[in-house]
Amino acid sequence: MDPAILHIQDEGRRFPPPEAFKAKARIKSLAEYHKLYEESIHAPEQFWARQAKELAWMRPWNSVFDWDKETCRFTWFRGGKLNVSSNCLDRHLETQGEKVAILWQGEREEDKRRLTYRELHDEVCRFANVLKKKGVQKGDRVCVYLPMIPEAVIAMLACTRIGAIHSVVFAGFSSAALKDRLDDSKAKVLITADGGRRSGKEFDLKGMADAALTDCQSVEQVIVVQHIKNNAAMKKGRDVYWHDEMRSTHGACPATEMDAEDPLFILYTSGTTGKPKGALHTTAGYLLYTYLTYRYIFDYSDKDIYWCTADVGWVTGHSYIVYGPLANGATVLMFEGVPTYPDNDRFWQIVENYKVSVLYTAPTALRALMRFGDGPVKKHDLSSLRLLGSVGEPINPEAWMWYHTVIGGGRCPIVDTWWQTETGGILISPLPGAMTLKPGCACRPFFGVRPVVYNEEGGLAQRNEGGYLAITHPWPGLMRTVWGNHDRYIETYWDKYKGEYSTGDAARVDENGDIWLMGRVDDVIKVSGHRLGTAEVESALVSHPSVAEAGVVGRPHPIKGQCLYAFVTLKHGIPISEQLKQELIQHVSTTMGPIAKPDFIQFAEGLPKTRSGKIMRRILKAIASGEADVGNTTTLADPSVVEELVKNRVA
Ligand code: PRX
Numbered sequence: 001m002d003p004a005i006l007h008i009q010d011e012g013r014r015f016p017p018p019e020a021f022k023a024k025a026r027i028k029s030l031a032e033y034h035k036l037y038e039e040s041i042h043a044p045e046q047f048w049a050r051q052a053k054e055l056a057w058m059r060p061w062n063s064v065f066d067w068d069k070e071t072c073r074f075t076w077f078r079g080g081k082l083n084v085s086s087n088c089l090d091r092h093l094e095t096q097g098e099k100v101a102i103l104w105q106g107e108r109e110e111d112k113r114r115l116t117y118r119e120l121h122d123e124v125c126r127f128a129n130v131l132k133k134k135g136v137q138k139g140d141r142v143c144v145y146l147p148m149i150p151e152a153v154i155a156m157l158a159c160t161r162i163g164a165i166h167s168v169v170f171a172g173f174s175s176a177a178l179k180d181r182l183d184d185s186k187a188k189v190l191i192t193a194d195g196g197r198r199s200g201k202e203f204d205l206k207g208m209a210d211a212a213l214t215d216c217q218s219v220e221q222v223i224v225v226q227h228i229k230n231n232a233a234m235k236k237g238r239d240v241y242w243h244d245e246m247r248s249t250h251g252a253c254p255a256t257e258m259d260a261e262d263p264l265f266i267l268y269t270s271g272t273t274g275k276p277k278g279a280l281h282t283t284a285g286y287l288l289y290t291y292l293t294y295r296y297i298f299d300y301s302d303k304d305i306y307w308c309t310a311d312v313g314w315v316t317g318h319s320y321i322v323y324g325p326l327a328n329g330a331t332v333l334m335f336e337g338v339p340t341y342p343d344n345d346r347f348w349q350i351v352e353n354y355k356v357s358v359l360y361t362a363p364t365a366l367r368a369l370m371r372f373g374d375g376p377v378k379k380h381d382l383s384s385l386r387l388l389g390s391v392g393e394p395i396n397p398e399a400w401m402w403y404h405t406v407i408g409g410g411r412c413p414i415v416d417t418w419w420q421t422e423t424g425g426i427l428i429s430p431l432p433g434a435m436t437l438k439p440g441c442a443c444r445p446f447f448g449v450r451p452v453v454y455n456e457e458g459g460l461a462q463r464n465e466g467g468y469l470a471i472t473h474p475w476p477g478l479m480r481t482v483w484g485n486h487d488r489y490i491e492t493y494w495d496k497y498k499g500e501y502s503t504g505d506a507a508r509v510d511e512n513g514d515i516w517l518m519g520r521v522d523d524v525i526k527v528s529g530h531r532l533g534t535a536e537v538e539s540a541l542v543s544h545p546s547v548a549e550a551g552v553v554g555r556p557h558p559i560k561g562q563c564l565y566a567f568v569t570l571k572h573g574i575p576i577s578e579q580l581k582q583e584l585i586q587h588v589s590t591t592m593g594p595i596a597k598p599d600f601i602q603f604a605e606g607l608p609k610t611r612s613g614k615i616m617r618r619i620l621k622a623i624a625s626g627e628a629d630v631g632n633t634t635t636l637a638d639p640s641v642v643e644e645l646v647k648n649r650v651a
Helices: 019-024 030-042 044-052 084-096 117-133 150-162 175-185 205-213 242-247 283-297 315-328 346-354 363-370 397-407 486-494 534-542 578-592 617-624 641-647
Strands: 063-068 073-078 100-105 112-116 141-145 165-168 189-193 196-198 201-203 221-225 239-241 263-269 277-282 305-308 331-335 358-361 387-391 414-417 451-454 467-471 501-509 515-520 524-527 530-533 547-557 561-570 600-603
Touching (some): 030 044, 073 283, 084 117, 084 150, 084 283, 084 315, 100 117, 100 150, 141 205, 150 165, 150 263, 150 315, 165 175, 205 221, 263 283, 277 283, 283 315, 305 315, 305 346, 331 346, 363 397, 363 561, 515 524, 524 547, 530 534, 534 547, 534 561, 534 578, 547 617, 561 578, 578 600, 617 641
Parallel strands (some): 100 331, 141 189, 221 239, 305 331, 305 358, 358 387, 387 414, 561 600
Antiparallel strands (some): 063 073, 100 112, 196 201, 524 530
16 A cells, blocks of 8 residues: 555544533534434435525525436535525624624734625625626626635625626636636636735736736636735726726625526636646535534634634635635634734734634644744733634644644644535534544544545455545535536546545544544645645646656645655756756746745656656655655666666755
């Protein structure tokens, strides 16, 4: 078996839920969890129908769940009609219209905004009218390329109000990545901003958008939020300002009746082959799943000030900044900046200022902050915190313990939530009032989720034996297809274990039935919590005129989790130089975005390949990580290349 799936962790610490937390929790015991879980597995239709009644429907459904295993198509709540924005907004107006929905903290301390549910509703309705005026209709794609500002949420909800499909592209992505996504989704309108702020610097978002649009066929209109006021160039006839459009529109906009299975959004995620996949999520199932997971995993309480530090450009931002919390009527804090600017206590200052009670962040952020010791944390009163969450990659027990003791003061449970862009919402996580925590362990499946771990031979893995994680039955939040490519959906997720969703992650189930995640089994690398396909980075490198071939692998990194290590073969006659190295790093940064920059480049005469010409990344990975044994090299076309690679490894 692949060494990545070997079980090496041995963690004996246990943290039962504190009595004070348990007393107020929505689910207070393992027995209570079991009862609901069993129902969700043995009577799924009854379970989900009951939960779905908590949402606002315009028309009831005809059938809770239908599944055609042959075509890998399934539906939830077929025939039901509802609207996502009215579930996230209108539904709350009567009971809590004056409650704050969004608290926004800009990167500059003085930049703050707050929107009540009523105000957010009004903004969304007005912007929905702007979109309508621009000709956007039900089913059209609208691309959102914005920094972390409230307009991003307003734009997403406005799309859902009129049935347009949003495709949010992370503002840290470059113009080439944006262009790929615009082309694939054939977006009609692009919503962007003049620029953004990051670590004290301004970045030119509009410039990136313009570059992506130079030969883009589909985009007709660009709506620009004036955020940093940098006098961005506006193209006549194409670009308009958000505030101008909003000024000239009225407030009322009835919510469009959407079918339960109508597309809600596309979100692109890296795959192992070059082209990113557009994960398609649909209306009712996604909404219900994010609503319910937020409610129980974050143990939603009316008084919470909830802060998810992810960007809205990633699925965590979609599900747990926007849809899950707003469907519950929660108060959500949104932060534009980074954890370490202007100082490395920024996160803790925000927790103190806003009296954050629930904090959801990523191991990579925690590791970056841990580096500065406890000093920056101790400067602040974090006593408002009651619950902590982690997402994006396995949290190492050391970071877990720091989170628990130093940030949570030993009193806050940690929900280590495992899920994926594809899954729509959290699949495996502790329920904080019901389960005993183990540092680094994601614990139990959420309601309706049926995980199974297979060994190399396709049989069931033994207790504590690492293997391949699959989910045997669809749940409401699972993506329905890859946008425009259902075959790729089937191949990627359903072919490996016929009729079951293959996650691509390795896991083991321990003696208590708790699940431990062990990382990706394929070539996707997690850099600072962001999933990058090696193939995408390789193709970016190869697009440079001097590069013949590239093999990119992950190498452990103390802060980012993993960083990129690229092996590059230059075209014949091109001399090796430090300058070229820097140029290549820059090239990847401009084509894919700074997140994809390799930390290391090693020039190589040849790469280890199979006879059929496939690069053996397993060997490159071992070399990059400095492992003494690079494993079996007998299947290589030319085993002698390995020696040279080991000799020239960048330490
Ligand atoms: O490998 C798993 C890892 O992140 C992958 C999904 O990445 P993405 O689609 O970008 O979504 C991230 C946010 C949901 C998974 O296949 N992963 C995510 N959360 C965890 C995790 N690995 C271990 N523990 C987690 N809590």
